[in-house]
Amino acid sequence: MPVPSNKYDKSLRWALSLTRCATYAVLLLLSLCTLPVSAAAVADNQNYLRFGVLPLQSPTKLASMFLPVTDYLGKKLGRPVQFVTAPNFSSFMQRVARREYDLIYLNPLLYRRSRESGYRAIVKVADEPFTGILVVQKNSPIKSLSAQSLPPGTRIGFPDPDAFAATVMTRQYLQNLGIDVEQQMHVQYFGSQDSALLALHSSLVDIIGTWRPSFRSMPQAMQQSLTIIAETPPQPQMPIALVADLAPELSDKIRQVLLQMSSDSEGAGIVARLGFSRGFELASDAEYLELGE
């Protein structure tokens, strides 16, 4: 019968048209969703990984060193990484205790404390002896260190009581030399490695404890006006630790990216600017535990 047949054809065509329209609408919606939006908007919608760096130096200086690292990591992980530091060591460690950072870069001593908050070292700086150094002005009367030769009232500066290489290791070194720092010297803390170096350069102190990366980061003229008179025995290098509740796949990926960082030209350039010529290598948790013992 022709009439019902026509009705059926019309209904079918109507249904097909509706389906086609719906398909176009979905495609249009998808196209709109994939339209390029501003970088800020993209960032808003992504979950940042927070990379906390121990305030070894001024925040700006640290940022200029580590922002390329976080950028590199972000690109490799497909997820943005935020660089953050803290006003001082204690603030940093309080935030570590509150697990505010996903990744942390800190000294071995503080790492041991961070373990209690659930951080585990995944890599450490490769092939760089981790030592503390004692620095004086070139024209300083202090030419060598011994309990007998040290002038009375010598002023010594450190970045922070928790600075491992600059403070803990150098103090230990001086103690081994028979020098009682608290008794024989006037101790001052300047908050950061740079501040301690500047204090020495400005003759606010006679001697400071610091470490080589900070010394190297100073302007050439300033470096030439200073001289290293002692260096501590090496200890395990500065680790990068991850908070334990990160997904294992993400932790593995971060480790892989950091380990292979010096393998590509971009990453090699970044670690070179950090002063780590060989980048990072695997870190063993045990070596830091031994350090504590």
Added chain:
Amino acid sequence: MSTAQKNDRIDSVSPALHRFRGLFHTLRARLIVSVALVHVVLMGMFTWEAVDRQSQELRQELIHQADSLASLMVVATTNALLAEDLASLAEVTRRVNALDDVAYGEIVDIRGYVMASTRDGRVGQKLARMRTHRDRFPLPKGDSVLDFVEAVRVGDQEAGYVMLGLSTRNLDQELAASRNQGALYIALALIIGSFVAWLLSLAVTRNLQELTVAADRIAGGDLNVRVKVRGQDETSMLARAFNSMVLSLQHSAQAIEKEHRKRTDAERLACVGEMAASIAHEIRNPLAALINAMKLLGSPGLAEDDHQEVVQIVNSESYRLQRILNEFLAFARLPEAVLTAADVTELITQTIQQVKRDPACRENIRIETRFEDVTPCLFDRDQMRQVLLNLMMNALQAISASGHLTLQVKRQGELVVVSLVDDGCGIKASLKDEVTMPFVTARKGGTGLGLSVVQRILVQHGTTLNISSEEGVGTEVSFELMIAP
């Protein structure tokens, strides 16, 4: 609305509208409006330019202020932002908040979290959407905050943002004050300009008004009027020229009057002479006939039949003499017309009856009337009867054997036109222009005074005789009478 209603409305509006329009036709009004307009336009342009320039400067200043403050905030907060030192950041925003025009100031980390803000309850909140651009003037309607965003950079990496909003309230208030001041200046310019223009127009139009009044008096015939000449400006020169013109006119009028009097006297003398000659000419023949007849009557051998015939001649010539003298008297002593309202058609009908009794009105001449209007008119009944009688007799005498004479009365505006149309011999072309002058006639035995009397009577009625004639075809004469009020 119907057309009639529209017309009524237009009629009621028109006088007021005309008066209003007429106001702007005066030189004074135009001068005042023009000067005031020029003042308003120039002052308006100046004010607009000044406000616009001030607006641009203030806006640029606000942008510079925002730029400088945002840059300062970036410098002041970079380390604290990187170290997430909230206390230092809060100190910065507290100090920023104390500055004028600051609507808000916020420091946001790279993730979009507010680290410090001048606004309560914002710290720790994540912005739903980060502003990525600075505002530009003009701001959208209703937006009174200039929003600025400045990235906190370390090298080529962004570490966060400083967001700053400067209120445009003070700027808007300053601009509004400038605009109001500008409007005040425009109003002042309008008032001062109008007042000055009014003073100027007074100086210009005072002489012109006096000239207008003087011209009106001259139009009324007073040539003794003079206008006062003040100063040395153009209107004073015009007044001086006007006085010279009036003086010249006065001299000319006196000369014309003198000349006219001379001509009138000459014409009167000529007329008297012509009249005397005409009288002499007209009465000479009948008088000669009378003298001869009297001589014959005195001769003894006159037969009885001849005696009767001579007596008949004496009678007819005496009658002729009387008629000639009556016509002369009628012409010479035409009385003053006394105009009264009456129906001219009735007078025409009566005059036709009178004419029909005259021997000149032969049976084969048909007299017709066409009265299209019977409105009462103003005329002297006796004189008008004389006019109609003379014109009808002329027409009948122009018709040689048989013919028609038609008398028409019709309305033409505020006048009634009376016309007589005959199909007689018409008037010779050579006489057409002179036919109403005394003693001009084409008819043998005529005195040439009939149409002259008609013309003089009609002049007393404020009208003249119109003659349209074609020789051999006929003549139409007409005149107009005023409708009685």
